[in-house]
Amino acid sequence: MAIQIEVNNNKIKAKKGETILSALQRNGMSVPTLCWIKDLFPTGACRMCVVEVEGAKNLITACSYPVYDGMKIKTHSNRVIKSRKIIIELLLSNHPDDCLYCARNKSCELQSLAEELNIRERKNSGNKNNYHLDLSSVSLIRDTAKCILCGRCVRVCEEIEGVSAIDFISRGNKTIVGTAYEEGLNISSCVNCGQCIMVCPTGALYEKPHYEEIQLNLNNPNKTVIVQYAPAISVSLAEEFGMKTGTNVIGLMNSALRKIGFDIVFDTSFSADLTIMEESAELIQRIGDGGKLPMITSCCPAWIKYAEQFQTDFLENLSTCKSPQQMMGAMIKSFYAETENLKPEDIFSVSIMPCTAKKFEQQRDEMTQKGIADVDAVLTTRELAKLIRLFNIDMDNLEPELADSPLGTRSSAGKLFGTSGGVMEAALRTSYTKITGKEMKKFKIPEVRGHAGRKEAHLKIGAINLGVAVVSGLKEAETLLQEIREGRDDIHFIEVMACPGGCIAGGGQPINSKPKAIKTRMKSLYKIDETESIKVSHRNPSIIEIYQQYLGKPLSAKSHKLLHTTYIKRDNILL
Numbered sequence: 001m002a003i004q005i006e007v008n009n010n011k012i013k014a015k016k017g018e019t020i021l022s023a024l025q026r027n028g029m030s031v032p033t034l035c036w037i038k039d040l041f042p043t044g045a046c047r048m049c050v051v052e053v054e055g056a057k058n059l060i061t062a063c064s065y066p067v068y069d070g071m072k073i074k075t076h077s078n079r080v081i082k083s084r085k086i087i088i089e090l091l092l093s094n095h096p097d098d099c100l101y102c103a104r105n106k107s108c109e110l111q112s113l114a115e116e117l118n119i120r121e122r123k124n125s126g127n128k129n130n131y132h133l134d135l136s137s138v139s140l141i142r143d144t145a146k147c148i149l150c151g152r153c154v155r156v157c158e159e160i161e162g163v164s165a166i167d168f169i170s171r172g173n174k175t176i177v178g179t180a181y182e183e184g185l186n187i188s189s190c191v192n193c194g195q196c197i198m199v200c201p202t203g204a205l206y207e208k209p210h211y212e213e214i215q216l217n218l219n220n221p222n223k224t225v226i227v228q229y230a231p232a233i234s235v236s237l238a239e240e241f242g243m244k245t246g247t248n249v250i251g252l253m254n255s256a257l258r259k260i261g262f263d264i265v266f267d268t269s270f271s272a273d274l275t276i277m278e279e280s281a282e283l284i285q286r287i288g289d290g291g292k293l294p295m296i297t298s299c300c301p302a303w304i305k306y307a308e309q310f311q312t313d314f315l316e317n318l319s320t321c322k323s324p325q326q327m328m329g330a331m332i333k334s335f336y337a338e339t340e341n342l343k344p345e346d347i348f349s350v351s352i353m354p355c356t357a358k359k360f361e362q363q364r365d366e367m368t369q370k371g372i373a374d375v376d377a378v379l380t381t382r383e384l385a386k387l388i389r390l391f392n393i394d395m396d397n398l399e400p401e402l403a404d405s406p407l408g409t410r411s412s413a414g415k416l417f418g419t420s421g422g423v424m425e426a427a428l429r430t431s432y433t434k435i436t437g438k439e440m441k442k443f444k445i446p447e448v449r450g451h452a453g454r455k456e457a458h459l460k461i462g463a464i465n466l467g468v469a470v471v472s473g474l475k476e477a478e479t480l481l482q483e484i485r486e487g488r489d490d491i492h493f494i495e496v497m498a499c500p501g502g503c504i505a506g507g508g509q510p511i512n513s514k515p516k517a518i519k520t521r522m523k524s525l526y527k528i529d530e531t532e533s534i535k536v537s538h539r540n541p542s543i544i545e546i547y548q549q550y551l552g553k554p555l556s557a558k559s560h561k562l563l564h565t566t567y568i569k570r571d572n573i574l575l
């Protein structure tokens with residue numbers, strides 16, 4: 001029901017029951033927030049969002065207080081601004097003064113708020129916190145001294161990911177956010193998803209950088225440096241350079257990577273197609289042989305670690321396919337090395353991923369051949385942007401270029417891997433052809449598209465009735481798996497991604513993006529699929545050639561050796 005409220009003397013429409021913040025945002029206005037997270041229940045902890053409401057004695061938190069008809073609000077009265085200033089001044093009183101060296105310099109909400117509120121001098125001097133940096137994780141760095149205790153990371157880790165690797169520990173002015181017993185993140189249950197980085201307002205959480213070792217190898221004449229980039233990167237990198245959200249910069253990115261000095265540029269969407277060839281064959285085999293169902297996708301390394309820790313009764317349900325990053329890594333150091341007469345140890349293989357968990361996956365023992373890692377370093381989208389800036393490359397003045405062949409040719413189905421539901425849609429397109437011998441009449445499968453945390457469809461493919469589910473956010477996965485444990489048997493194939501919305505919302509993507517950025521990136525991937533002609537993985541000409549020349553057929557002995565893996569039950573000493 002629509003009601004009317006008055007904000008700063010403007011009459012605006014609001015919905016009965018919504019919060020003041022929600023009404024403001026829908027009407028193109030806002031107030032600063034620090035603890036609020038979209039779509040999660042507000043805690044009202046930081047009080048940054050306070051507003052003055054006529055007739056109310058105290059200032060009111062806009063993120064948690066509902067509107068009522070006729071409500072009169074001042075969002076930026078002197079009293080409100082003074083209150084916000086005091087909060088920021090207190091937060092700054094013991095904050096390290098190292099903005100110049102901070103990973104979040106220029107993307108820090110605390111820094112922006114200090115500027116916005118015109119705080120240009122230190123008003124209070126508290127004792128500086130002297131916490132150690134937690135460098136133990138292969139994916140993330142925690143700098144507790146910069147934590148302002150907003151609690152966003154704790155909530156995302158628990159309520160979206162269902163992991164609870166971090167929490168508030170100790171009491172009073174000793175309170176910090178950390179792991180149980182304040183041990184390193186590496187021995188906690190953290191699955192490296194990086195969603196905590198995406199919500200942290202300060203530099204208290206950031207990815208473990210790999211770009212310095214890449215620079216070293218780019219300058220080593222004895223190394224062939226090969227780079228691959230994930231499907232989601234080309235529709236999110238533009239934001240780092242002030243271009244319109246969702247712009248597909250794939251051609252410019254190929255050009256930039258060559259200008260930086262990478263010898264060969266491959267597109268991970270090629271190995272996404274390879275994943276589909278293997279995964280659809282595996283699904284059909286499991287259905288035919290009475291194998292373990294539902295089969296669950298294995299592209300997301302955060303989901304895999306989560307399953308290895310918390311869903312161990314489903315380990316046999318996981319597809320044995322390596323992720324596209326690792327399939328590409330294995331092909332580079334086998335097929336490509338053999339074709340080009342290169343020794344695997346003379347190749348430095350870099351991947352650019354929207355994901356911090358890929359840094360963990362890259363160093364797993366299973367992802368090696370004769371002790372040599374298939375992927376040597378992983379850059380996030382943010383790190384790639386830094387590298388492009390370091391090399392003073394002007395993205396506005398580049399000529400678009402194509403990726404190298406043969407591992408750079410893709411179908412649009414492979415490109416869909418960047419969004420939640422994309423792996424499912426691509427796998428169904430190829431499975432359909434393998435089962436019926438025909439192509440689908442319409443390739444778009446609307447039931448598995450969109451941003452919902454859970455999507456389901458029931459399809460008839462030939463004589464097979466196939467139930468499929470797509471979940472993103474590990475808490476959603478946990479709920480679905482519990483339903484299956486309790487007897488649900490109509491689902492045969494599940495796609496799981498840890499990040500809500502899929503890789504377009506990964507933990508390595510640009511920070512502080514526009515509110516609709518994830519949906520816009522998703523639309524951009526669907527548009528690519530709509531406009532391109534090769535829409536199925538099995539029609540990618542390079543895929544056809546590689547099976548003919550090298551791999552034989554999906555699930556062959558060679559495919560198994562290079563492209564498949566196993567999983568381990570992980571014990572968490574802190575659980």
Ligand code: SF4
Nearest residue numbers: 157190191193194196
């Ligand atoms: S990376 Fe993911 S699992 Fe690890 S602490 Fe952050 S939100 Fe939790």
Ligand code: SF4
Nearest residue numbers: 147148150151153200
């Ligand atoms: S680490 Fe960041 S997100 Fe977590 S409580 Fe501290 S400031 Fe907030």
Ligand code: FES
Nearest residue numbers: 044046047049063
């Ligand atoms: S954002 Fe409203 S209380 Fe923190």
